[in-house]
Structure formats: C-alpha cells, structure tokens
Amino acid sequence: MITQTLFRAVTPARRTLSCAVILAAALAACLPAAADTIVDAEGRRVEVTDRSRIVSIGGAVTEILFALGLADQVIAVDTTSTYPAAAQAKPDVGYMRALSSEGVLSLGPSLILAVKGSGPKDVVDVLATASVPMVMIPDEPTAAGVGAKIRAVAAAAGVPEKGEELAKAVEADLKTVTDAVGKAGAQHSAAFVLSMANGAPLLAGDHTSAAGMFALAGLRNAFAFDGFKPASPEAIVEAAPAIIVTMGRGGHDATDAIRQNPAFATTPAVKDGRILAFDGAYLLNFGPRTAEAARELAMTVYPELAIPPLARHPWTETAAAAKP
C-alpha cells in the first residue's frame, strides 16, 4: 500500500487531497509535494512544487498569505509588508522595488511570490530565471483586482479553495460598500497627496491605487494626469478638491504641511477642515482589508449614507486599530 501511495504522490501535476491524508507525516516530509503549473501575471508558466518556504514581496501579498492561514510558511517579507504585525517579525528582504537577488535566494526559499511592479527589473529578471519558482501576482486597483489578487496568491500557495472563500467574502463586502456608495447624490471631488517633500506636493492621478480607492468610496479624483506627479499650485487652486486624503500613522503625516501650503489653503477641503490621514497599507494595498478601508473612507466623506457594518473577519480584526 505504501508503494502505491508513493507512486501516486510523485505523479507530476497531480494534487489530490486524499494523498496528503493517507501519507504518514514522516513520509510526507521527505517526498516531493504535488506539482502545480501556475500562469502568473507576466504570462509565464511556473512549476510550483514546494510551498514550505515562501518569500512574500508586496504588502497585499503578505496580508493575503496571513489571511489564508499560511503565516508559518512565510519565511521573509519585504519592507511594505506592515500588516499584520506578526509579518514585521519576519526577516526583511528590503523595499519591494529595490530587491537583491542574492539576498532573496540566500534565505533558501522554495517559492517567491511578488506583486507586479516589484523591482528593479534586472533583479526580477535574474530571480525569474533562477531555480526557485517565482510567481508574479497581478495588481489592479479595482474591486475585481482584489479578487484576482487573492485567487492568484491562493493558487500559487496551493490553497485555491480557501482563496475562493476569502475572495468571495471580500468581494461580498466590497459589493455592500459600492452598492451603498452608489446611492450617494453628487460625488465629492478629492485629491490624494502622496507626499509634501520640500513643500512640493506629489499628487495621485489616474491609474493609481489612490484613484482606485476613490472610485470604491464614491469620490471623484480632482486630478486627471497619469500616475503620481507633482502638481503646480495653480492647478491645485483650480481643481479645488472638497476632500484631501493623505497617508500617515500616529500623527506622522502631511496634514500640517498641506494646511500651510498656500495653494491648498484656498481649497474647500482645507477651509472646511476635511483633510484625512489613513494608514498607507490599509488604504492602498488592495488586499483583504480594502472593503473595510473603502467603507471607512466613504463613511467619513458621506456620513449621511448608512453603509451597513461589514461582518467581522479574522483578517480585519485589527484593521480598526491600525488606523491613525
């Protein structure tokens, strides 16, 4: 019987639950796990066999892995993985856009999950051709993008059923929020300030995570350029956003700098005191907590809308505590 089990277990491209159940724990440890072929966000076919040592690059990827209950298999994360707090105790491979190929490989990972946009490109190219499978995770800042991201991480991590469950729960919450927001009358215009370095505001335009969050919360982005760009003071005065959103934690945010900026001072947002600071990862990661973040932003902006409270989930438990 053991022979038969062995035979079934090593058959490539087969993933049968019964196999894992039948196998004794000791045997399972020394046998190659079932192999999956994953088509990743770059269209590459990646063969994944061993998920025991995962390096997770991208805050949302880490959040999803922890929400799927795979925390023990994550051996390292990147600097943007700030949630949940337990993730910060893992070794740090650096900022997701400034990775080191030898640094990542030196940890002996069996699988690398990296959100699309990780870099530098040369390092990612080296990692992609190395012997360790690397799966790029899609990153679209939309409601559909959240579901796709969760399913992609779960598929690569070998728990597609759990991923489907998580994705459905988050999608249901997102629908609750967007349905309620859809009943709002006129949309407020809003500006997202990424930073106020040297008094020069860096603002979010189209195709950014901030614009995606505005869309979920029923806000109209006041700036129509592409990506994050510095905006001229005159453009800020003319755009006259009613809401200004920025990111920060525990008082370390740009709200004072925005208030004192002569261009922003003319906007309705500053005059009415409607500058909001959110935790960056919570607001912009587009992961399991996105429905919660969208609801919180929408409720702050449109208090007249009664958006039903979302069900408590294990993965959002500390979400309220994480806000500034």
Place this chain on the structure above:
Amino acid sequence: MSLPTATARRAGAGDRSSRGRQAVLVAATLAVAAGLVSVAAGAAGLSLGEVVHILWAGATGQRHTLPVGAATIILDIRLPRVLLALLVGASLALSGAAMQGLFRNPLADPGIVGVSSGAALAAVIVIVLGPTLMPFMPAAISRHLLPLAAFFGGLGTTALLYRLATREGQTSIATMLLVGIALAALGGAITGILIFISDDQQLRELTFWTMGGFGGATWLKLAAALPLIVPAFIAAPFMARGLNALALGEAEAFHLGIEVERLKGLAILVIAAAVGAAVAVSGIIGFVGLVAPHLLRVAIGPDHRTLLPAAAFLGAALLAIADLIARTSVAPAEMPIGILTALIGAPFFLWLLLRRRGALVL
C-alpha cells in the same frame, strides 16, 4: 645603522618609476584579493570551501553535479556581479586619472564635471524613447544599443566640456566646474521631461540610472560592456607618455614631439568609452574616479605610465569592496552603493579641497 636607511630613502626618492611599478603590483594584488573576497562572501552563507568547489566545478564544466541553488547564487549572480564591479571600478578610475591628466586639473572626475550625467541622459533617452522610435528592435540589439548610446552621451559631454573650458591650451577650473554644473542641470531638466512622459515601469528604470548599483549584473550585461571597455584599456597605455608631457603645458608637449591634438582626441575617446560603458551597466557611481587616482598621486607621484594602470587596479578594488559592503551589511536587503562611495568619497573630496586651498584659483 642609519646609513642603509638613508641610502634606501635616497634611492626610493630618486627612482620613482620603481616605486610606481611596486604600486601597480600592490594595486593589482589588492584588486585580485578584493575580487576573491567578494566572490567568497555574500548574503548566502556558503563556506569558502563550498565556493571554491562551485567555482571549480563551474570552470571545468561539472556544473550539473552541483546543487542548483548554490550554483545559481555563485555562478549566475555573485560571479558576474563581482566581475562587473571590478570592471566598472577600473573604468571609472582610469577615466578619472585620464581626465585629470587631460585637463591638467585635480578636480576632474566623470561624476563631478557631468560626463556621467551626459552618458546617463543618453541611456535614459534610449529607455524612454527607444520603444517609440524603434518599435521592432530585437532585445539582443537594444542591449548593445544602451552602452553605445551612453558612450556617445559621454563623448559629446567630454568634447563639449573640453571645447568650452579650454582656451589656448589652458583649462579654467572655474569654467570647467560651471560647464559641468550647467550640463548636469540640462541633463536633469531633460530627465524631468522624460519622467513626465514615461510610464511607471520606465520611471523605475530611470531611478536606477541616478542611483547606480550592480544589483542586476548578469553575464549578458558584462558582455555588453566589454566591447567598449576593452579598447579603452588597450588604448590607455599609449597616451601615458603624452599625458606626462601635457602636464608641462600644451606648447611644451608639442615641442617634446607629442601630437597634441591626436592625444586629446584619444583621451576623450578613452574617457567616453570607459565612462559610457560603466554608466550603461551600473548607472552613475560617483567619486571612484576621484579617490583612486589621487590616493596614488600622493603615494607615487603623477607619472601616467604607472598612474593609469595602478589607478585602474585600485579603482577595481575599491568598488568591489564597496559593493561587498552594500550587499552584505543589511542582508538579505541591499544598500544603494552610491551611498557608500559618497560616504567615503565626499569627505575625501573635502579634504582634497582643504589641502589644496592655497593652490586652487577659481
């Protein structure tokens, strides 16, 4: 007892070329040692024995017998990276030494006077506009186009710098620095325009050129840089005697039988090729071209016949060590190498200015 010492000192002072040869040997030894240490050490905790074994197996075609992970780390990631750091360090130091000789000016450094900016600007233009201008370019050609563009960017900048800053054989330090500042500003402005029209992915690649680093070193990159760097290394010794004569002044060099115009043309080509190739594969890395030649001038004097090769070896050693620190100090993450070279180079630059304060006329 004191007699032999005094004789030795007199002999040493009188025969600078033997001291120069020693310096070349010492610098070469340093470069080899730095290269070996760099290959042996890294974020992955492989023992020296394992590294030697992997290198040996790789060199003798026995790679398939090795564990895949360790072989990848040493043969595909660490080895090309160390070689690239050595090569770029040598290129930058060599072009720094050649520039200081050509301009007869201790402050000339490809980073300071804008040659690196010119090369980087050309590379940035290729990155952002390349896909638009030449949509069907095969990847193999565009890989070589980047170093070539950086070479022409460096060539244009060096030639312009020389034309503007040198009048009647005299290079004005003030003009040279101001031209460098103007060129860097122009480069920054054009880069700013490109940032506006580039997408997010291109933007990240642009950031790489201003930061510099060896994180993406591959054998292909090394191969792309070699066609420019090797001719520069081969040509360099031929201009040593000329640069020595040039130190006396342009007219004096001419009377010593040096074809001054040809020498200047050759020097500008060598500088542009070495800097262009270095910038194309590793972005802008400052101060190596300044620190290595000056350390050697203090030690062995200004004879270019020994200064050029010694500077190349010392530059290679310095950059390999800097990169070693960059990739091991915060492992598994990595520190930008520009921080390290500036951390060592900037105080050195200040010291140089302080020491020569009496001699510098701006």
